[in-house]
Amino acid sequence: METKTNLKNLNFKELEDFVIKNNLPKFRAKQIAKWLYNKKVDSFDQMTDLSKAVREQLKEKAEITSLKLATYEISEEDGSIKFLWKLKDGHTIETVLIQERNHKTLCISTQVGCAVGCKFCFTTKDGLIRNLETPEIIDQYIEVQRFIGNTPENRISNVVYMGMGEPLANYDNVKKSVQIFTDDKMLGLSNRKITISSSGIIHQIEKMYNDPDFPQVKLAVSLNASNQKQREYLMPISQTNTIEDLMKTLDKIPFKQGFRIMLEYVLIKGVNDSEEDAHRLGKLISRNRKKYKVNLIPFNPFPGTEFQRPTEKDVLRFEKILWKYNITVIVRWSKGKDISAACGQLRKKEIENQKIMIT
Template identity: 55%
Template sequence: MEFITEYTLEELKEKFKELGLEPYRAKQVFRWIYKKFITDFDKMTDLSKEHRKLLKEKFLFHPLEKIEKVEAPDAVKYLFRTKDNHIVETVLIKERDHYTLCVSSQIGCAVGCTFCATALDGLKRNLTTSEIVDQYIQVKQDLGEEKIRNVVFMGMGEPLANYENVRKAVEIFVSPEGIDLSKRRVTISTSGIIAQLRRMARDPFMREVNLAVSLNAVSQKKREELMPLTKTNTLEELMEVLKSFPLPKYRRITLEYVLIKGVNDSPRDAERLAKLIGRHKKRFKVNLIPFNPDPNLPYERPSLTDIMKFQKVLWKYGISNFVRFSKGVEVFGACGQLRARREHALK
């Protein structure tokens, strides 16, 4: 049996044709799943009993099992178990007037960032489209009537290393017959795999979603220390690709910069970041993210004074920037932290 959430609408129409069902039935099922978040064929009352019986014989709904939910005032972290017994994290972030869902795209990660708990166990495998989409479905079912306005691929894993499955998930998220999010409300956060960024730039569909790139250092040497991937994806080449990336009108690329005490948080680092951006100030905005402490990692969060000094340098150069203090520290909110804690407890 297959998971029905593995299919985009057009794929499901073709599958239904193979099963002898009219293609419009796929649209009906899509609406039940992604408009009403009903994951029980027996409750899809505009389908005949025969159709419901056939679909129950052919399809399943949830490739993930929810095994833990940890709540804090500003975030909820969910842990899911896959059918092959891996653990996946998802974080629901409570904003002032809406919710943002941070979804994972891989189990573990091969990028190897030294400040990230997800990297500690390396890459296990890519998540399937249905495993990505099911994170949204199950959180939304848990949330009830309140709406999730934004989806960010900023959880475990490197989204662009799982391009096809992420692309299909995004298609379901933005489909008018699916979850129907605006493309402006979907963000792909990447460590900067240059070949895949170029692929995204050539893809008329994917280049319309928001792009966030983890920069985290302003020299090639320092970035290699923090992000080993940089050895083959150089900072110079990355900035060239980003400066020519075909952006939709009025859209900007977000540069994510994790501030780590004594590593990359000095005013001089801020000056060099401003120089990297140069005359392209209207193309970029910078998210300054104070490091989220983890007992398994050898780093500390900078003082508030040092964070503000860094920010003021960017302001001096007219660079739009925001300090994003990590939400959900109480729920081990940084990527991989709660998963790592649970897996350690199970050993």
């Protein structure tokens, strides 16, 4: 039997090729994209401006997939919602909706688990299980939008690739998903409202910037240290992607207004939060400071971790030192601390629950 084409695997050009190959006029691609991404339907029967014959033809050749909601938690503190989705092979992934005063941001996952092994991260505990496919990335957005209501006032305007996984280790699927997110005929989000957060895999960052088909979006890089020894301890990936080479690569990326690089720094008590660290970080960035913003993230403890969250006073002291170097700093106090806040925690909780139910 011929395998059906998953329509959410196609960027707009590929969708046009698909309709032409199936002897349909080219404009059908626009109609189909409108139903999938604007109306967010999950069946061909809902595409009411296509004739019954066309819908039947599409059913034979193509499929529309969706994600199954396993569970969700709503934070009473700030309204953020953490979703757990069940994939077709039984694995689960998380997505978080962050509700700011005037916009909504979705934090999406790109892999089941992660191979990078950052010491402060819960997701990586069981290693990498697999990459997500493009539809599984895109559907996190579509399903959450449906969940909160697909209306203009509820529109999720920002997407951050900061959930489970290293996005640039799943390059092709992430690239395709960004094409679908930013195409006006598809999800139509602004390029400036999308951020890819990487642990700093140098050759993949270079590949992305040299790839003419990768729509330009914002880049965030997990720095988390002010020198090589410290970074190697927190992020083993730094053994081969040294802090010096990483900063050289980032320094070379041409500056573009509205696309400053976000350097993320998880502050861990007694590990990387001293005054000395703040000064070293300040010096490291100040030579090119206009190009960067620093995002300070006080560590969010999870069960079994050896690390602690610094006090608010210590976080603010660190921030003030960076100001002295005229660096733009934002402190990201974690959202949803009353729900399973660390990335991967809700997933783990659900797996444990299932084990209890089975035994």
